[in-house]
Amino acid sequence: MEILPVLIIPFAIMLPPVLITALVLRYRRARAEMRYRFLLQLAEAGAALPATLPGEPAPQDNDRRRALVLLAGGVGLALMLVALPIEFPRGHPVAQLWGLGILPVMLGLGYLCNWHLSHRGSAHG
Structure with missing residues (x-):
């Protein structure tokens, strides 16, 4: 039963950063999808698209x-x-x-x- 702590402790230490990274990436993807959906609606409505995309961070x-x-x-x-x-x-x-x-x-x-x-x-x- 000594193998159990050897597996559980590294897993417990690595799980939170992996979960946080996954949540951040999921949030960014959802935000980008909303932004591009908005731009698609603008294009379908015939409005002129802005030169810079709204919400895009400046380099x-x-x-x-x-x-x-x-x-x-x-x-x-x-x-x-x-x-x-x-x-x-x-x-x-x-x-x-x-x-x-x-x-x-x-x-x-x-x-x-x-x-x-x-x-x-x-x-x-």
């Missing part, structure tokens, strides 16, 4: 936000792995895996450079 420059999230997540992952006192069965500590945090840090730096270069280019151009 934003999210590179800075993505950069900060990835930088913080990468540094947090690396620090968490260094702080964990767990060892693998062969005696290797989990702290040796701190390098896994470098990937999100480097992606964050790339996004930050992209944001800086595009922001600088739009200010001068």
Whole structure:
């Protein structure tokens, strides 16, 4: 009966984020369907369609936000792995895996450079 907690605990931990994601995606889909149904009714009525779709979010420059999230997540992952006192069965500590945090840090730096270069280019151009 020791296998039961091994299966239930990860399932219980992963279920809420999956449910929240499913609910958010369902809400967005329903909202988009309502928007397109409205546009279809406008087109059927012969009204001129607007140049921008109503309710469509304007494209934003999210590179800075993505950069900060990835930088913080990468540094947090690396620090968490260094702080964990767990060892693998062969005696290797989990702290040796701190390098896994470098990937999100480097992606964050790339996004930050992209944001800086595009922001600088739009200010001068």
